[in-house]
Amino acid sequence: MADQRLPxxxxxxxxxxxxxxxxxxxxxxxxxxxxxxxxxxxxxxxxNIQSALDRRFKATGHVNAAFPLFIPMSFLEREKAHVEGFSxxxxxxxxxxxxxxxxxLVVRPTSETIIGHMYAKWIKSYRDLPxxxxxxxxxxxxxxxxxxxxxxxxxxxxxxxxxxxTAEEAExxxxxxxxxxxxxxxxxAAVPVVRGRKSESERFAGAQRSYTIEAMMGDKRALxxxxxxxxxxxxxxxxxxxxxxxxxxxxxxxxxxxxLSTRFVGAxxxxxxxxxxxxxxxxxAPHQIVIVPIFRNETERVEVEQALKxxxxxxxxxxxxxxxxxxxxxxxxxxxxxxxxxxLRIEVxxxxxxxxxxxxxxxxxxxxxxxxxxxxxxxxxxxxxxLDEIQESLYQRAxxxxxANTHDPKDYDAFKEVVKDGWAHSWWCGxxxxxxxxxxDTKATVRCIPLEQPGGKGQCIRCAxxxxxxxxxxxAY
RNA sequence: CGGGGCGUGGCUCAGUCCGGCUAGAGCGCACGGUUCGGGUCCGUGAGGUCGGCGGUUCAAAUCCGCCCGCCCCGACCA
Numbered sequence: 001m002a003d004q005r006l007p008x009x010x011x012x013x014x015x016x017x018x019x020x021x022x023x024x025x026x027x028x029x030x031x032x033x034x035x036x037x038x039x040x041x042x043x044x045x046x047x048n049i050q051s052a053l054d055r056r057f058k059a060t061g062h063v064n065a066a067f068p069l070f071i072p073m074s075f076l077e078r079e080k081a082h083v084e085g086f087s088x089x090x091x092x093x094x095x096x097x098x099x100x101x102x103x104x105l106v107v108r109p110t111s112e113t114i115i116g117h118m119y120a121k122w123i124k125s126y127r128d129l130p131x132x133x134x135x136x137x138x139x140x141x142x143x144x145x146x147x148x149x150x151x152x153x154x155x156x157x158x159x160x161x162x163x164x165x166t167a168e169e170a171e172x173x174x175x176x177x178x179x180x181x182x183x184x185x186x187x188x189a190a191v192p193v194v195r196g197r198k199s200e201s202e203r204f205a206g207a208q209r210s211y212t213i214e215a216m217m218g219d220k221r222a223l224x225x226x227x228x229x230x231x232x233x234x235x236x237x238x239x240x241x242x243x244x245x246x247x248x249x250x251x252x253x254x255x256x257x258x259x260l261s262t263r264f265v266g267a268x269x270x271x272x273x274x275x276x277x278x279x280x281x282x283x284x285a286p287h288q289i290v291i292v293p294i295f296r297n298e299t300e301r302v303e304v305e306q307a308l309k310x311x312x313x314x315x316x317x318x319x320x321x322x323x324x325x326x327x328x329x330x331x332x333x334x335x336x337x338x339x340x341x342x343x344l345r346i347e348v349x350x351x352x353x354x355x356x357x358x359x360x361x362x363x364x365x366x367x368x369x370x371x372x373x374x375x376x377x378x379x380x381x382x383x384x385x386x387l388d389e390i391q392e393s394l395y396q397r398a399x400x401x402x403x404a405n406t407h408d409p410k411d412y413d414a415f416k417e418v419v420k421d422g423w424a425h426s427w428w429c430g431x432x433x434x435x436x437x438x439x440x441d442t443k444a445t446v447r448c449i450p451l452e453q454p455g456g457k458g459q460c461i462r463c464a465x466x467x468x469x470x471x472x473x474x475x476a477y
Numbered sequence: 478c479g480g481g482g483c484g485u486g487g488c489u490c491a492g493u494c495c496g497g498c499u500a501g502a503g504c505g506c507a508c509g510g511u512u513c514g515g516g517u518c519c520g521u522g523a524g525g526u527c528g529g530c531g532g533u534u535c536a537a538a539u540c541c542g543c544c545c546g547c548c549c550c551g552a553c554c555a
Contacts, residue, residue, distance in 0.1 A: 033546095033547090085554095088553060088554090089553075089554070110555090139555090141554070141555080143553080143554060144478095144552085144553065144554085145553090145554090150555090151554070151555075155555070157555070204555095212555095223555095224554095224555065225555090226555085227555065259555065260555085261555050262555095263555055264555095292514095294513070294514055295513075296512085296513060297513095300513095327512095327513095328513085328516095329512070329513045329515085329516075329517060330513060330514060330515070331513080331514085331515035331516055331517085332513095332515085332516050332517090333515095333516090334514095334515050334516080335515070335516050336516085338515095347514065349513095349514055350514090351514075352514095359514075367515095
């Protein structure tokens with residue numbers, strides 16, 4: 001039926017995205033402007049993202065803690081660039097318990113300042129370092145234009161905050177966390193990313209250096225999918241985070257912060273989804289497998305149910321559910337679960353009961369070519385292999401897409417064409433003036449200066465001045 | 478905040494220009510039956526302060542005024 005179909009990605013990518021989020025029941029609009037409710041299916045996906053990241057954080061020595069939602073306004077004001085960057089988007093509480101507050105409280109837009117305050121209290125000696133804390137929480141930024149998952153007034157994320165003795169250690173931590181994000185994106189989410197440094201204008205408010213992983217969405221726009229900041233001693237000086245070194249002399253710490261948010265859910269949707277709906281990477285999918293039983297009458301139903309006992313037992317190592325919903329045809333269920341992005345479907349009907357088989361349908365390859373009949377014997381192995389194959393193929397497909405749409409334009413005219421519908425990987429002089437002019441001309445921005453550089457020198461794509469680095473340009477979310 | 482559009486059952490909308498019986502349809506939902514290997518079909522039913530307030534009128538979803546809210550497009554951003 002026509003109105004059950006999603007708009008195609010081609011005709012209206014933005015609407016396709018909205019519809020998927022709502023219909024797959026990932027999230028819904030909240031009664032508060034710009035806020036969303038993350039529904040159980042969406043939250044299950046986020047929980048899988050959380051555990052994949054949390055594992056990596058713990059493995060590198062980080063520990064979790066909780067910090068308050070409210071931050072004294074004066075804290076924000078202690079780091080100049082920080083307050084300038086965030087003041088336009090702060091939510092501020094001025095009344096508590098019916099009384100005007102002596103000092104307004106800011107609902108945290110991020111926790112660097114209150115972390116700084118506490119670290120100053122806790123860190124006295126080089127023996128206290130490094131401090132490696134991560135927070136799983138939500139933050140509030142009063143955004144003007146919001147979009148489910150990609151930019152909401154309140155969003156869920158993790159923010160890591162570390163303090164180190166030396167600038168070198170802080171830089172190493174910043175880079176390590178960037179690599180962890182990239183590893184997570186590639187291995188778990190099957191999302192190819194470009195690791196790079198942010199330009200000065202896109203740097204985090206108060207950071208010395210910001211790094212990012214940038215991913216290309218299905219409409220060829222770029223999305224900052226995770227960031228890692230080397231804060232240098234900016235916050236250490238603002239909050240007096242100091243320690244005595246081995247020589248008994250007082251030193252400022254160097255701090256870092258790094259974050260990845262529910263925005264990443266949006267990245268997964270926009271990188272992998274197709275015109276039938278979501279496609280979730282097996283390693284993060286809330287349901288890796290859905291089983292659809294097929295029968296025409298009570299006798300067949302009982303037979304299928306019986307066969308499913310053995311099949312389900314084999315599926316115990318996977319996140320698997322059986323769709324016993326009544327009154328819906330198998331065809332309806334196929335479409336429904338495809339829309340929800342379940343990577344693998346198992347169909348079990350009378351023919352399978354008779355032949356001791358099942359039908360396997362992979363989500364990333366719809367139609368007959370993605371469907372195969374296999375024996376119930378050794379099904380777990382077959383399914384496990386297939387899920388691995390889907391995971392890999394999703395990554396390869398997305399990588400090929402990103403590469404096919406990343407160009408090396410010969411001159412500025414070609415550059416302007418290219419960034420209308422893709423990325424340009426071009427020499428850049430590094431001047432903010434040039435960056436602003438490019439944005440003015442094309443709406444494209446410097447997404448990052450990739451860590452992997454070709455070496456040598458070139459000429460800036462716009463001003464032709466000598467350039468030492470190549471940057472990635474594109475239109476961004 | 479500037480420009481454009483829209484508020485009518487849960488959703489998408491018709492009706493509004495040109496006021497007039499009990500406010501409609503499709504989808505969804507509930508119940509019964511029928512179907513079931515790619516979005517079944519039939520029947521029955523529940524569900525609406527027509528965004529709000531005020532005005533004009535014998536009579537307002539419809540005309541007038543004010544207000545509220547939402548969406549899209551532009552300046553900030555994980």
